[in-house]
Amino acid sequence: MLDEEHTDMNGQHFGDTLIERIRRLGHPLCVGLDPHLERIPPLFRRGSMGPDDPQTVEAVGAFLTAVLHRLPGRVAVVKPQSAFFEQMGWRGVQLLDRICRDARSLGLLVILDAKRGDIGSTAAAYARAYLDRDAPFAADALTVNPYLGPDSVVPFLSSAGNAGRGVFVLVRTSNPGAAAFQEGGGERPLWRRVADSLADAVEADRGQRTGWSGVGAVVGAEHVDIARTLRELLPAAPFLVPGFGAQGGGARDALAGFVPGPAGPEGGIVNSSRGVLFPDAGSTDDAGCWERAIDDGLARTIDALVRVMG
């Protein structure tokens, strides 16, 4: 069963798979795998925990593997953050590769948050790395940065489309400085132009079973009006809403771009990292306590979402 999950990509469609799994679980929570080295629980720490110490990679690997095993049946999607692996050098990237494979073997969908972006043959090389059918990194979807222009996104869209994989393009983020570049420009701020440039690709990749596309958008949780406008512009795009929980976004705001579906509001995923991974450092110094803390953190985060989905 697990291997089938891993290999039947040819018949897969990311939008369909994503939304069907979320419907089945009843919530859109995605668990962000952001291994902050200084937050790895005592139970798993080894050696200096410095980024260049090979023992650190082992410690992070043991921690993330233990986390992954708490997730199947509870969440549909995980989002490894490439930066936290790259900070450990190539051994960290080797671990990222393993974690992606392990997650998919456990039946979890993997959105690799690497925010890659470049032009022409370079963008195609990134797409080959993460999205092609035989891509060395086993991701179901990749986050993409569109700064270089609509043509820079095309190689990612074609590789993803061919392999039944997904792409989440940065559109509007909710960090304090986002507006300086993503807003402005009068009636058509950058976020709207990026959205417009994706509209055809979103429509062209609608899944046959759910109508949701494999082409999605990263949309910060705090800008409710923008999320609603983006939903109008990109009706079939799954939204990746980052920063739920620790980064302060409320559940109701996070779901602003969601629409009624057969099993409740739907429209993408809401990511939480710290609230699940590092629920309470103090209570996680033995395995039993740690597992309870993770399970409780997960349950609390899911509850917060389910409560407003009513």
Add this chain to the structure above:
Amino acid sequence: MLDEEHTDMNGQHFGDTLIERIRRLGHPLCVGLDPHLERIPPLFRRGSMGPDDPQTVEAVGAFLTAVLHRLPGRVAVVKPQSAFFEQMGWRGVQLLDRICRDARSLGLLVILDAKRGDIGSTAAAYARAYLDRDAPFAADALTVNPYLGPDSVVPFLSSAGNAGRGVFVLVRTSNPGAAAFQEGGGERPLWRRVADSLADAVEADRGQRTGWSGVGAVVGAEHVDIARTLRELLPAAPFLVPGFGAQGGGARDALAGFVPGPAGPEGGIVNSSRGVLFPDAGSTDDAGCWERAIDDGLARTIDALVRVMG
């Protein structure tokens, strides 16, 4: 001598080192290390040359090592393109790490072209990976994508500043679709807002010996007027001008943002990848021919720049 080059980062300043080495050599050519798998010369090919074959990584490593050994004394800077390493999976990233170290051991400056960008602690993790004093990847400078906002660039600037390393922020690229997002917005298009957001950091990081900053900008070669405007906005920023040669930019246009210096026009680096790496596939099937082809390609490319520097 070589080890000193590699370890004396503490006293280094990227802007100073870059410009001093360019002055010494008399030209601003940077060699892009973009290992297109299908273009690796027959001499070096092994196994299937598929991206997932470990033999491919060996072949690319042998090819790039041979290229690197042709460069010292001829060029000051190389620019490995991360995408072409990532497409080979974690083993490709391990090779990237080795190539960066080898290049620096040979006395070459390394600008890692990875166009990273993210917010908060994630941006800090990328900066730790590539720019901190003890960063696992041995780069002298990193390319950065500013889409997420000025605050997303800050962690890169602080890590680079602390370590005497450099940052090249994407400002205006010259791919056909660049204008759709980088232009527009009336009097202050995105590229100008990005430049304005960098102005203080560029000034604050001016080197004591040359006056050039460690904070630079990626500026496409085709837009001469924009390059001149950017030079006014960011007088001390080294420009990274991509796409010279194979991608069609002419030498005179590539130097549009340069200004008079003690040893001729200066103001950054001009990158060429294919014209140097893959000069003429047909003539490179034995080692002697291949070395001559590389040397000739390099000489031709340097000549084209020197000719217009008058």
